Amino acid sequence: AQKVTQAQTEISVVEKEDVTLDCVYETRDTTYYLFWYKQPPSGELVFLIRRNSFDEQNEISGRYSWNFQKSTSSFNFTITASQVVDSAVYFCALNAGYSSASKIIFGSGTRLSIRP
Amino acid sequence: GAVVSQHPSWVICKSGTSVKIECRSLDFQATTMFWYRQFPKQSLMLMATSNEGSKATYEQGVEKDKFLINHASLTLSTLTVTSAHPEDSSFYICSADVSAYNEQFFGPGTRLTVL
Numbered sequence A: 001a002q003k004v005t006q007a008q009t010e011i012s013v014v015e016k017e018d019v020t021l022d023c024v025y026e027t028r029d030t031t032y033y034l035f036w037y038k039q040p041p042s043g044e045l046v047f048l049i050r051r052n053s054f055d056e057q058n059e060i061s062g063r064y065s066w067n068f069q070k071s072t073s074s075f076n077f078t079i080t081a082s083q084v085v086d087s088a089v090y091f092c093a094l095n096a097g098y099s100s101a102s103k104i105i106f107g108s109g110t111r112l113s114i115r116p
Numbered sequence B: 001g002a003v004v005s006q007h008p009s010w011v012i013c014k015s016g017t018s019v020k021i022e023c024r025s026l027d028f029q030a031t032t033m034f035w036y037r038q039f040p041k042q043s044l045m046l047m048a049t050s051n052e053g054s055k056a057t058y059e060q061g062v063e064k065d066k067f068l069i070n071h072a073s074l075t076l077s078t079l080t081v082t083s084a085h086p087e088d089s090s091f092y093i094c095s096a097d098v099s100a101y102n103e104q105f106f107g108p109g110t111r112l113t114v115l
Helices: none
Strands: A003-005 A010-014 A019-021 A024-026 A032-039 A046-052 A059-061 A064-069 A074-079 A088-096 A110-115 B004-007 B010-013 B019-025 B032-038 B045-051 B067-073 B076-081 B090-098 B103-106 B110-114
Touching (some): A003 A088, A019 A110, A032 A074, A046 A059, A046 A064, A074 A088, B004 B090, B010 B019, B019 B032, B032 B067, B032 B076, B045 B067
Parallel strands (some): B010 B110
Antiparallel strands (some): A003 A024, A019 A074, A032 A088, A064 A074, A088 A110, B004 B019, B019 B076, B032 B045, B067 B076, B090 B103, B090 B110
């Protein structure tokens, strides 16, 4: 079975605080992709990152960073020095089978609110 | 990157009518497209996988006679919600497989409201 769990339903922090969004996944496949998407109020999904199962290197992009640990099946997302514009729903997702023609399974999402 | 469009972006219809939503890949050909549904404050759930020239594969619990999918060309897939009811009100999002990049690209979504 394939599953993505985002245990944090909602998070609210004050601007400039750091915040980490947790993601735990389940799959029996040895090759897979993991994703993070941002969904602002407009509804359109914004792609943030894709990580393949063979690459456990952490990644940093500006204020965003991702920590992928296969040993704990986790793919956590940290926003440093959060800003109000970061307020959105964030989805972690899994594409098992290592093919873009395979379906993507989404977690339940974490609603992030950044207070000024 | 590849661009996927959806039309309309929003639609309001009366209960019992049918609504067609289009998903187009603008600058690439997509053999496979996916349709997702998202109810308010919930996650995206895959409804069906659409392959050009063949019948769509529906996820468990999705009524194929109610949600008709047609993928007649490599750049267009359509989802028709037949005899729509208020419980079908949702945000429908498509994605297209770009095999050359081994990636899926998502459309902007269509918000359906059934009165």
